[in-house]
Structure formats: C-alpha cells, structure tokens
Amino acid sequence: MIELARDIRDICRSHGNDRTRLMDIARAVQAKYGCVSSQALDLIAQAVKSSRVEIESLVSFYAFLSVQPKGKIVIRLCNDVIDEMFGAEKVARVFSEELRIRFGETTPDGKISLEYAPCIGMSDQAPAVLINDTVVTYLSTDRARDIVRVLRETGDPRRLIRRLGDGNNAHPLVRSMVHNNIRREGPVVLAPLTAGAALRKATAMSPVEVINDIKTSRLRGRGGAGFPTGMKWEFTRGADGDKKCVMCNADEGEPGTFKDRVILTEHPDLVFEGMTIAGYAIGAELGIMYLRAEYAYLRAFLDSVLQARRAQGLLGRDILGKAGFNFDIRIQMGAGAYVCGEETAMISSAEGLRGDPKNRPPFPAQRGYLGMPTTVNNVETFCCVARILDNGPGWFAAMGSRGSTGTKLLSVSGDCSSPGVYEVPFGIKLSDLLQMVGAEDPRAVQMGGPSGRMVPPADFNRTICYDDLATGGSVMVFGANRNIVKAALKFLDFFVEESCGYCTPCRVGCVLMQKKLEEIIEGRGQIGDLEYLQELGSNMKLTSRCGLGQTAANPVLTTIQAFRPAYEALFQARPHEAFLASFDLRAALEDSEGLAGRSSEIFAA
C-alpha cells in the first residue's frame, strides 16, 4: 500500500498531476500493477483532483485497463473473422487447455491472463496474438503450445520472438516478428522521402497557399469518410482560438485494416512531415498522434523518429529557421477501444476521458482537443499531404479518378494468395484488384471492414473510390466455401463488444441484431426475421449518435440484400414449431422444472 501510494504519486507527478493525462497515468499504473485497483483509483483521484468514480469510469471503458487484477502476462488472441478463417478457434482451444483456464480468466498463480481481442491489425499474417506488447503471428496449435511453455519458463514474452520481420520490423527499437507484406508500392504513400523536403517547400509558401494546394489536389480523408482535407484545414485555420491542434488518427481499428501499421513502420517521417505541414497551414503548435494500444511495439521507434526530427530542426521552435513557426508532436497511446477511431471519441480519449464520441456541433475544427480548433486526419492522409507539397497538387490530382484523386493503400486479407498492402490508384476495378492479390472465384468481398459492405461477385466490376466502393482500406476476401451469414454475425459480435453504450440504438440495437442472427444460424429463424433485422438496422442508421452505430448494421443489411438465399436456406419448415420458432419451450421451462424438482408433464415421456 505504501509502495502503491508512492508509485502513484510519482506517476501522477511525472504527468504534472494533470487530469487530462489520465490515459497515460492509468496505463502506467496498469503496466506496473496489472490493474488500477480500488486503492489506486482513490490515490489517482486525489493526485489529479478528480473523483474516484471519474477514474473508474475511464478505467472500466478500455479493454487494456482493469480494476480487477490481471496476470503479469496478458495473452490477447485476435478473434476477428479473418483470424477465425485461418484457425484461431483451434489455437484458442490449445491456449485454454495448456493454461487450464477459460478466456477471460487468469491462471491461479496470477501469472497469465487469457483474453480475446478484436482485430489487432495483423490480418495479413493471421492468426495472430498480442502478448503484452509483443506480437506473435502465423500461429498454429503447435506454436500455441510452445508459447505457453516459453512463457511459463521465462515469464518474458520478448523471448517468443525468434525471427525478426522485414524492414524496420528488425529495427533495434522495434524488434518484432511482424512482416510488412508490401505487395505493391505506389508513388504517393509507399515511396521514399527525404525528411524535410516537403516541409521546406511548404514553409516557402504562406499557410493559405499550402491550404490552397491541398484543395487543388482534391485530397479527401483516407480514413474512409472522405471529407475534403483542404476544407477541413480551412475551417480549422479560420476558427476562433489562439491555440490550435493537429491530430493524427493512428487508432487503426477497423477489422482487416493494417496499412497504417506498415506506414508507421516504414514511412513515419512522411506522416510526421504531413502533420508538421498541417501545423504550419492551420497555425497549430501542438500535434498529437493517437496510437492504438495494439501498436505499442512501435512506440519507442516512433519516439526516436520524432527525436531525430527535433535534432534536424524539423520540429520544435522556429522550424527550418522560420521565426515563429513552432510545432511539436506527442504520441498519445490508446488503451483498446475501437470507437476511439471516431475523431470526437479520439479527442475525448486524448483528454483523459472515456472514449465517448462528442456531440456535434461543435465540430472538432471549431472546438476540439481541450477546446482548441482541431484537425484530425488519418495517417495515410498526412502522407498524401507531404507528397502533394513535394510533388505538386497537379501531379497528385492527375492520379486516380475524378472524385477520388491520388492513390489508396489497401489492406488485403482472407482467401487470396498474396495478402498484404497494395498501393493502387483510385478508380481501380475490384475485379482487377482481386486478380492482383490472387483471389480465385471469391464468394464475396467485404469492403471497408465491418462498417462497410459485403460485395457479391455480380458487383466485382465496380470501382474502388469514394463515389462507388468506398473503403478506409480494409478488403477481406471470402472464398467459395465461406459462410456469409456467420461472417455477418462475427462483425456484429465485434460491434456489440465495441459499442461505447452512450446512445440507445447502438447499445441495444447491436445486441438485438446479434441475438436474432444467432437464432437464425441455429435454425430457429423464420422469414419475417429478415424484415425485423432490416427495420432494426434502419433505426440504428437513422438515430445512432456516431458513425459506429450508424454503420453497425451494414454487415447484416448488405448481406441480406446481396445474399438473401444464404439466409433463407437457414429457415427450415418445421410444422410442429410453426408458430414461433425462436421460442424454446424446453429452455423456458428449465427454471420451473428445477424448482419443482421434476420434468414437465409434456416432456416426461
């Protein structure tokens, strides 16, 4: 207790006893003690002059934080749809057997906890597992047994890394076994840049000219929504407030997306350069990169890149000798919450709050991080920015299609011979992409992750761009024998897990959809159920508060639309249960039978 009090006092003090830095404080306490215990809640609340329940509210929101103690080692097995396609379930059984605990439990000696995690950004090398901050990829059942043995013997997840990955994955500050799987490099994102080259050109212009260049390039946000970047910057620049902020959304959580992982590993300078240009353009001195907890293994490396940029005069005061141009970047770690990829939830989280989205208006460009006008852009968007300043807006706008200029980085996973990252010009046909990745006769392709849409073969001639098949990058290929309805359920399981619970339609609607879909898959569905799901989905779309809830029904709605026969095949005609197939009489009687101590007359025989 005395030790805990001293540690927490030190941790809080090292963050200036600043309640807006609660994410860092809670993460530090969790790392040291395996939990943020009841006593810790009180101690932190005292130190940052907050209330205990506010700290508890934050801690209980994030998957990587907990009030209940967890093991020194936490095994987080990715159970997203792609990982399950490649055998995650078998691996899960082995972990469970070897550790003699179920998922969600900790070994009796308090050493190892076993959990599931939604997509950890490794779908191209699935199944994968996160063990504390260490990623282990391409799992098999044998490897899982070996992992448990090594962890038991050494207690050190780093010992699991034998062969290092390619490129900067082998960098001394990364040392991970992750592979980049770069399959196709393009001229915009996956191309080299001399640090400072684009920034020099930007600072030779006025901030307004920089914004005009971005507008001329017709760059749209790469996170998926596709808002024109130049316009966002113009709003932020024009908003009232002396202090402004640039945020980089590196909370890549959409299942099946991993392209930002590759950018951050191989081209971090490009991202930071883009952020610095944004700072110059909108008049911000503060930059924040919000990095998802699953990518913590890149943190030290990214910090070293920032340090090098400071040394080169590319960050800090009077950047590149330009008097009054001050800008610096800090990395804010997340703690396991998909919703924080939503820009206003990200701001909440960076402010040391639950990752609840905020009400709009005001938009972040008007009032964002700690009230400052804030522009939030995707990792890839910042890469485009730097390249546009280096090569010119005309060069950029000449690539892609009319409404979608430039190139797009796609994260391709699932049933194809070459999963990985592809930089392609916008406007490419899906069928051409499928050929490129070696996907033969897929049954369906999920574009844009769970919040996107399931595309049937009849639509493979459509093009990838904002005006047709929009995607933040996730492309999941489902082979001929895959079960589409089960895939839709997996996506729904994900949203149930990740809904923040703030608004009614998302909090309740996701659960209702999940339960109905389970019934249908178990053969207890009936035709009217599809209309039930569609009506529920339309409610979630119309009334949800943020993009998560507004799109959470998409996997179900788009599969009902394009794969209706797959659902209908699950509705069996069973005359003896024709009234209400979803009603299980046996289960309904269970409690009463238990109390009565005998079986119901109906079933007695």
Add this chain to the structure above:
Amino acid sequence: MSETFVLTIDGIKIEAKPGQTILQAADGGGVYIPRLCAHKDLLPFGACRVCTVMVNGRPQAACTTPAARNMVVDNETPDLRRHRASLIEMLFIEGNHFCMFCEKSGNCELQALAYRFGIMVPRYPYQFPQRDVDATHPEVLVDRNRCILCARCVRASRDLDGKHVFDFVGRGAGKRIWVNAEGRLADTNLGGADRAVEICPVGAILRKRVGYRLPIGQRLYDIQPIGSDIEAKRQAAAPGR
C-alpha cells in the same frame, strides 16, 4: 438581447433565440418533441435519441442541435414516430421495468412516453438482465433494473449539486450507472434533497419513504399525457388550431 429568428417545425413557424437548441425552441413555441435524457435544467447530452428529428432532410437529435434561421424540421412523421417508439421499446426490454409495482408509476417519463405512443407490448424480446439494487443510503434507493442510462443524475450531481456522485462504468451493453465510492451509495456525499435524486425520469433513483404519498391515479401523467404542458402553450396562443 440578440435578435430572434424563425424556423419551421412541422410547418409551424417557431421563434427562436440564438443559442437555443431545436428542442428548446420547440418547447418555447409549444411544439412537443418527445425526449428522455434532455431536461430543461441540464446541459444537452444526446443519449436516448428519442428526440431525433429530420433537419433539412437529415436526422439530428433535437436536444443537441442548435436552432438556425430558416431551418426546416420534421417532427411528427410516421417514420419518426415508428423509430421513436422503437427506441422507447428498446429501453423497456433492455432493463427490468415492472410498471405495475414501481412506485414511480404515473410520474415515470418512460411509462408516460409508452402511453403517448400507444405501445402495448414491445416488439423486441425482453433481455431480463441481472442488475443490482443499492439500498445502503438512508434516504435514497438506486435500482439499476430501471436505469435507462440517460445521465440526468450524472449531470445534475455535477452541474447542479456541485458534487460528482454518479458516473458510468463499463461500455456497450455492460454500461451501468455507478457511484463515487467502492460500490455503496451510502459512502458518497449524496443528500436526499439533491437535484440528482428527483431528476431521474424513471424509477432508478428514488427517495425513500415518500413513494405513495400521492396515490396512483392522481399523478402527473395520470392526469394528462406527457408533453401536454408544452402543447398547451401553442393552444393558448392560437386557440383555433
């Protein structure tokens, strides 16, 4: 005093002041927009979504969206009515709401809305969640079975009472209202007269020993449907309509 402006809700011209939300302007103009989490003394929150309206064709929560000049708002449409009823039903099946023996009956806004919408039985299956009751406090009872997560108590305690008795823990379907103590309401500085207590729209936070002071049948919504007070303003102003 800044100039007022006019917006249209269901074809009715409503005068609004700068800074007002659509909901506030509608209230002032005698148009009732159903709501649960919104309350006139609290900052807008936007959680229940029952006040969803169409603003120039786009769905928005009336409680958090600022009113603007010439805005065209649809409120009473068959579509919105259906979606609002759906949200109210979701709140019923998500918790354990037993109106027939809830002492809030007749004063409960959730129940009153269900009556106003003519909801006889929810279209969704009851979830029957396991939730707990905290009766430790000498004057106040918290029954999480009936909580609809509207955050009125959270906001009232913080902004009106100057305390921080309530907040949420967990997320998604596991989200629940929690207290500023190791789990017992008795260990907080909540007072029986706190606004956070009486502001609960349902029977989740109840003052003890006053439950049946006013008999059922003579309570607020036993006498007139919820929203009648707001609608009465317009009827008074334009008796012909």
